[in-house]
Amino acid sequence: MIKNIKNKKITIFGYGITGQAAAKLAYHLGAKIFISEKKPIKNKNSFLNKVFFEENGHSKRSYDCDIAIVSPGIDTNNIFFKKFEENSIPLLSEIEFASWFSKSKIIAITGSNGKTTTASIIYSIIKKEIKNCFLGGNIGTPFSKNVLDEINNNYSNPIHVLELSSFQLERINYFKPFISTILNLSEDHLDRYENVDDYHKAKINIIKNFDENCFFIFNKKDAKKYNNSIIKKSNSIEYGINSKFSNFQLTLDNHIITKNKKMIDLSKTKLIGKHNHENILNSLEVANILKIKKQNMARAIYDFKPLEHRFELIGIKNTITFINDSKSTNTDSSLKAINSCTNDTIIVMGGFSKGKVNYKNSIKDSLKNLKHIICYGVEGRIIFNQLKKIFNCLYINDFESAILKSIELAKTKYTVLLSPGCASYDQFNNYQERGNKFKEIVMNYFK
Template identity: 40%
Template sequence: MMNFLDRDNISLENVNISILGAGRSGYAAAELIDTLGGNPFISEFKSKTDVDLAKFNHELGGHSLNVLDCDLMVISPGISDKIDIVKQAKLNDIPIVSEIELASWFTNSPILAITGSNGKTTTTMLLYQMCIEAGLNSEIVGNIGIPFSHKVNNEIKGKINPEVYVMEVSSFQLEHIIHFSPKVSSIINLQPDHLDRYDNFQNYINAKINITKNIKESDFFIYNSDDEVLNKFFKNSSKNYIPFSLNMESRAPFNSNDTKVYYYENNIEIPLYYFDESKLVGSHNIQNILSAAIMAHSFKIPISSISKAILDFEPIPHRIEFSGNINGTAYYNDSKATNLDSVKVALNSFDRLIILILGGKNKGEIYFNNLVELNNEKVKKVICYGESGEYIFNQLDKINSKEYFKDFSTAVKMAIKSSNEGDIVLLSPGCTSFDQFSNFEERGNMFKKIINDYLN
C-alpha cells in the first residue's frame, strides 16, 4: 500500500485508483489521474451517466468488489460513507480521499476556500471578482460547479497558470481530506443542514470545521462570530483566526454600522462601501461581503480592488433574485434556499406581505413550524408543493392561509392568483429540488418562465 502521508513525494504513476461516482468531479478526477500516469477505475451506481466513460475502465449499475482492487479510493461528494463498498474499503485499510484533496496534491498555487450553510456561492463569486479586479490570474473551482481536478489537470498541461484558486467547498468535499490546506479560508455560518446525510448536527459541524484541519501560522481563517456555533469553537483561537460581526466592532480589518462597511486608516474611519451602493441587499449579504473582503485583505488584495468588486457585483441567479412584477406584485426566485435558515434570510429581506412557496424534497426531518418568521403577520399565505409539501402543510398549524399542490407549476400559478397589488410572491422552498427537477437552477428557471409567461 502506498504512503500518501508525505504530500511532496506523492506519485500516481502506475497506481490503481478507484473512483466512486461518475459525475463531473469523478470524471475530472479520472482525467487528472490519467494525466499523471495512474490507472483510474470509475464505479457508478446508476446505469446511465451524462459523460462518456469509454476512455476509462469503468462499471455501471452498482459498485462491485472490483472497486476494492486499488491503492487509493476517490469518493465523489454525493456518495456517503455509509454505503457498503466504502465500509469494506475502510476495513481493507484503503485510503479514501475527496476529489479536492486529490487535486490539491498537484498544485502549489494558493487556495482561498469558502464554506458555510448559506451564502457560499455569492461569497465565492465576490472573492473571485476581487481577485480579478486586483489583476490576479485566478480560477474559480469546487462546489460552484467546476471540479478542482479539471483546472489542476489544465495547469499541469500548461493550459493555465493560476496565481490563486478561489474555491467553494461543501461539507461533503471536506469529509475526506488529508493535506488540503487553503492559504485563506472562511466559514460564513453554520445551521442544521443535510441531516439526511449526517446522523446529527454535530457530525455536519465536524465536517465543515475540517477546513481548518491543516491551518498554519502563516494562513488565515475568517469566521462569523455572530454565529453561536462558530463563536463557541473559535473565540479563543490564535490571531490568524479573524472574526467578523454585524453586532460589534471586531479586530477584523473591516467592520459595519447602520449605513456602511468601513475600515480605519491612521485612526480615521473610511468607508469601504455604503449599503445603498451595492446590489447585494440584506444583512446576510453584508456578512457575505465582510467574509469575502476580509479574505481578500488577508491575501493582500488592495482595498481599492475590494471596494470596486463590491460595487460592481451582480447578484447571483436563484438567490432572492427579482423575477418580475405582475400588476403590482413582485416575484422573487430564491430556489437555492434548501434549508430553514435560507428561508429565514429571505423572509427577513422584505417588509411587505409575502406569499411563500415551500416544498420539494426534504433533507431529513425539518420542522418548519419552528421557523418564527413564518408565524407573523408578514406571511400572508403559504403554498406547499412536491414530495415534502403535504408533510410541511400538516406541520403549519399556526398558519391560517395555506394550500398544498403536488405539482410545482400549479403551486406557482396558485400563488400568482392569490396575490394582490403590493404583495411579494417568494419562492424560497426550504427543500432540495430533486423530486421534480434535476437541480435548483432548473426549478428557479421554471419559476421565472411561469412569471414571464404571465407577463407576456
C-alpha cells in the same frame, strides 16, 4: 500524502463531472485508473478507452487499488466502503486528492448558505488584481480540472477559490487552504447525516489542518460552535453584521466602513438583503488578507451582479414584487429570504425532503411580514401540517398551481417569494429548472 502516483492503481467512484475530472488528473500524472459507476454510463466518451471501468454497480474489483477517490454525491458510511479502511487503502475526497498536486494558494469557502455567492464575489475581487485565479469546487468546475489546467499551463502563483460542500469535506486528510472560511452553520442534509452535529463536523473539517501559516475567517454568531483554541488565535478573524472586532463593519445607514472611513454604500450595490451584506463582509476580509487594494475591492462589489436563482429580483408587476430564490434548499435560507423582504410577503415552500425537519423552529410567528405560506410537493404537506396553526397556509401539490395561487392572493405592494427550503427533486431535476419554471409562470401570467 502521495506526491508521485505514477503506476499507482486508483479507483474512482462516480463518473459525473467530478469523477471524470479526478480521473483525467490522475491519468495525466501516470496512474492506472479504474472507474466504478453505480448507474449506467450514458455518454461513453473517448477517455473511457484509456482506462478500465464498470457500470451499474460497485464490485469487489474496486478494492484492487492503492488509492480510492469518491465523488461527493456518494455516501461512504456503509459496509462496502468500510473495507477500504480495513485494508488500509486511503479513501479520499476529490478535493483532498487534487490538493496534493497544486502549488497554489487555496481560498476555501463553506457554510450552510451563501457559499456560491461569496465564492463568486471573492473571485471577482481577486480578478481585479490577479490574472491567474481559478473558481471551482461545488460551484461547478471540479478542483481537479483546475489543477490540471494549472499543471498544463505552468501558471505563476495562481489562486484557487473553492466553494466546498459538507460532502466534499468528509474525506479530508492533509487538505490545508491558505484561507478557510465558514459562513454559517445551520441545519441541512439530515438525509445524509445522522444529526446536525455530524453535518457541522463535516463542515468544520475545512480547518482540520489549520496552523500558524494559514487563516480562518468565522462568523461572530457561530463563534460558540468552534473550539476557543482556534478562534482565539491571531490568524483567526471574526466578521459579521454586529461584529465590533472585524476589519470591515456595517453601519446603521447601510455603509461598510473600515478604520472609521466609509468604503462601500450598500444601497448602490445590486446585492439585496442582510445575508448578502454578510457575504460582502466575509469577501472583504479574504481580500484584505490577500492585500487587494481597497478601491479594487469596492469596484468589484459595485460591479457584481446577483447570481441567478439566489434572491433574484424578477421584476415588479402591478406593484407586486417577484423574487426567485429557488437555490434555497434549507429553512435557514428561507428565513433569511423572508427577513430580506421589506413588503408583506407570500412565500412558496416545498419540494423534496432532505431529512426530518422541524419547520416551527425556523418559520416563527415573529415574522410579521409573512402573510401566506403556499406549500407544494412531497415535503409541502409536512410544512403545511406543521405551520397551519401559526400562519395562513395552503397546500397545493402541483408547483405551477401553487405559484398561480400565490399571485392570486397577492395584494398591492406584496412580494411573492419562491424560497422553497427544500430540494427540487420531486417535480424538477434541479433548482435551476425550478427557478426557470417560476419565472416562466410569472412572465406568462402578466403577458
